[in-house]
Amino acid sequence: MSKKLVIFLVIFTLVFSVGCQNQNVTNKQISDSSNEIKYEVQNDGGAFSSKDIIYFIMTDRFYDKDKENNDFPDVNKDDPKAYHGGDLKGIIEKLDYIKSLGVTAIWITPVCKNQYGGYHGYWITDFYKVDPHLGTLSDLKELVQEAHKRNIKVILDYVVNHTGNKSPWLNDEKYKDWFHPKKNISNWNDQKQLEEGWIFGLPDLNQNNPEVKKYFIDNAIWWIEQTGIDGMRLDTVKHVPKDFWNEFAYNIKSKYPNFSLLGEVWNDNPRYLEQYHKIGIDSLTNYPLYNGLRKTFTRFGKANSLVNAIKMQSAFTNPELNGIFVDNHDNKRLITEAKEYGEAYLKQALTFIMTYPGIPIIYYGTEIAMEGGDDPDNRRDMEWDKIGNSEMLNYFKMLTHIRNSNEALYNGEFELLNYDSYFLSYMRKKGNSKFIVIYNLQNKEKNITINLKDDSSKYTDVLSSKTYNIENGNLNITMKPLEVIILTSN
Ligand SMILES: [Ca+2]
Ligand SMILES: [Ca+2]
Numbered sequence: 001m002s003k004k005l006v007i008f009l010v011i012f013t014l015v016f017s018v019g020c021q022n023q024n025v026t027n028k029q030i031s032d033s034s035n036e037i038k039y040e041v042q043n044d045g046g047a048f049s050s051k052d053i054i055y056f057i058m059t060d061r062f063y064d065k066d067k068e069n070n071d072f073p074d075v076n077k078d079d080p081k082a083y084h085g086g087d088l089k090g091i092i093e094k095l096d097y098i099k100s101l102g103v104t105a106i107w108i109t110p111v112c113k114n115q116y117g118g119y120h121g122y123w124i125t126d127f128y129k130v131d132p133h134l135g136t137l138s139d140l141k142e143l144v145q146e147a148h149k150r151n152i153k154v155i156l157d158y159v160v161n162h163t164g165n166k167s168p169w170l171n172d173e174k175y176k177d178w179f180h181p182k183k184n185i186s187n188w189n190d191q192k193q194l195e196e197g198w199i200f201g202l203p204d205l206n207q208n209n210p211e212v213k214k215y216f217i218d219n220a221i222w223w224i225e226q227t228g229i230d231g232m233r234l235d236t237v238k239h240v241p242k243d244f245w246n247e248f249a250y251n252i253k254s255k256y257p258n259f260s261l262l263g264e265v266w267n268d269n270p271r272y273l274e275q276y277h278k279i280g281i282d283s284l285t286n287y288p289l290y291n292g293l294r295k296t297f298t299r300f301g302k303a304n305s306l307v308n309a310i311k312m313q314s315a316f317t318n319p320e321l322n323g324i325f326v327d328n329h330d331n332k333r334l335i336t337e338a339k340e341y342g343e344a345y346l347k348q349a350l351t352f353i354m355t356y357p358g359i360p361i362i363y364y365g366t367e368i369a370m371e372g373g374d375d376p377d378n379r380r381d382m383e384w385d386k387i388g389n390s391e392m393l394n395y396f397k398m399l400t401h402i403r404n405s406n407e408a409l410y411n412g413e414f415e416l417l418n419y420d421s422y423f424l425s426y427m428r429k430k431g432n433s434k435f436i437v438i439y440n441l442q443n444k445e446k447n448i449t450i451n452l453k454d455d456s457s458k459y460t461d462v463l464s465s466k467t468y469n470i471e472n473g474n475l476n477i478t479m480k481p482l483e484v485i486i487l488t489s490n
Contacts (some may be wrong), residue, residue: 027254037243039250041280043318046253046260047153047230048105048283050320051410053354053400054155054361055103058329059111059134060119062364062382063090069133074117080376083119088135088143095146097387101367102400105153107233107262109329111140115164120329120379121157122235123164123202127219137226144228153230155262156223160216160244161236162202170203178212180204195241207244216244217251224256231260234281238265238272242279249280262323266330270315277318286322286358288312293326297349298338300442301421306352310416310426313357320411324358326350326366329379333363333372341443343369344482347395348439351484354399355428355437357414367396402462402486408433418450423479425450434459434489440479450475457489 030040064070064085076082091098091108098106110121113129121131130137144154169175185197198204207213223229237245245263252259263281265273268291273284292309296302313319326334326349334349335342346369353360365372365382369392372378387393403409412430419425423446425438436459440446452470459468459475468475468487479485 027250027257029250037246037279039246039280041246041249042253042257043249043261043277043280043282045282045318045321046256047258048260048262048321048359049411050357050359051404052105052153052359053103053403054105054107054323054359055098055101055364056107056325056328056361057091057364058086058109058120058379059088059091060084060086060109060121061379062086063094063384065090065093066135069135072133074119075133077381080379081119082117083133084381085133086381087133088130088139092139092143092146095150095152099150099152100397101362102397102404103362104151105155105230106147107155107361108157110157110159110235112159115166118164122159123166124159125164125167127216128222140227148228154227155231155233155260156227156229157235158220158223158232159235160205160207160248161239162199162204165201165203167203177209178205180206194239197239199236199239204239207240213244213247217248220248220252221255224252224259230258231262233262233264235264236266237263237276237281237284238267242275245276245281246279253280270312273322274315274317277316282318283321283323283359284316285328285361286319286324289322289324289356289358290326293349293352294331294334294337296424296441297326297345297352298334303419303421303424303439303441306424307416307419310356320357320359322358323361324353324356325361325363326353327363327378328361329363330375331378332374333366333370333378335366335369336371336373341482342371343392346392348441348482348484350396350399351437351486352439354403355409355435355486356426360403362396368393398463406430406433406435406488406490408435417452418448422446423448432489436475436487438477438479438485438487440481440483443481445481446479448477448479450477459487459489462486462488 025042027042028040031038060083066087066089070085074083077084111130112124113126113131114123115125147154180196183197185193187193261281262283263276264285265276268288270288289309292306295305335346338345368386368390372380408428408430412428415427417425422442423440428435453473
């Protein structure tokens, strides 16, 4: 071997090994003990990063393109708890609309075959079949292909915690050890009860049974293989043992290193959520932040709720990968909760999730200011007649546009600036690119002073183009009632 080649190989090896060290986690077994977490799993987001924006669709309520799959006894558009006819072909039809929003991915509710009335997808009776109300496996494949053509990633909602209560497994001797005994959860602080109890009376699968574990790992891989999806949104994560998720994530990530897992952990303590990130789930639904922003952006004088939530975020090792949201299918829509100030607060809340570290998740209809009370009213049919004339939609597209074109907003440092009970401000910064976002959280004009110490930049309002100078280290600004302002130094 020539000397030059040896030197080259040494340098190559050094560079390569440093590269590997930077990638702090790989997929490997780290323990044999059944009482411990067995695998180290790469949890760096896979195909997803903080640059993404996810649009969340309840397929049955989005768009009814195929009328031929509506002929079932549980389809009734006037009944909020029945199927309404929306389908996978409907999503394909609306992909150009979705693309026009500036989002980079869709998350769709579970596609597996459900029992009678399971329009939402969470009452599964066949884990290997697409529900005929929604379409066919070939529709799903087409959806993924068409989405990919438009650079839109697809996330499938995936359920392993329970089956529908009419599952054929319940009457089959072969599956008698697949379920935990029927028991409600009486203490929601008891982790064992959370994992083994029947939530909403749904038969709870026993993932400690190796057959169940293998079934779902194989099943998840089957869906990935069949459809080419980019990620899964994992349902009811805290109701399933961590060692299952660890093995699940390890098996999927070893085979598909670029695949992404987004876990729904409904809890308001970041430390509790972080445990699930550590075992291999890339991203978590940031409920602690949601709880803060829902209080702040629905009533006056509550800036501290969001400030406290922001201060708790340091418990996350990768907060920028977490899903951040103002609405979802389990809660009253923010605009409805905020009553007469709904539109103004929704604009503020949307501005917040588009300018705060995390992956914004937009629940269908929020972008056109759709109303909706508690479940199932928060699952109304998408109001397509509104999209031609929606001020919220224009505002939303402006937000995605400035986010997508400014790395400071999706990948910059975050710094909390001045706040009191009635206003809040913060900065995002990447190199010389800086943004300051300011919220007036009351229905009165307010004079606000923000201390920027030695910052001598000139700031411009991205919407009005009005410029602001810093005087003696202070930025002084008069804000209209319930206004939100985005200033940039660019
Ligand atoms: Ca249909
Ligand atoms: Ca369970």
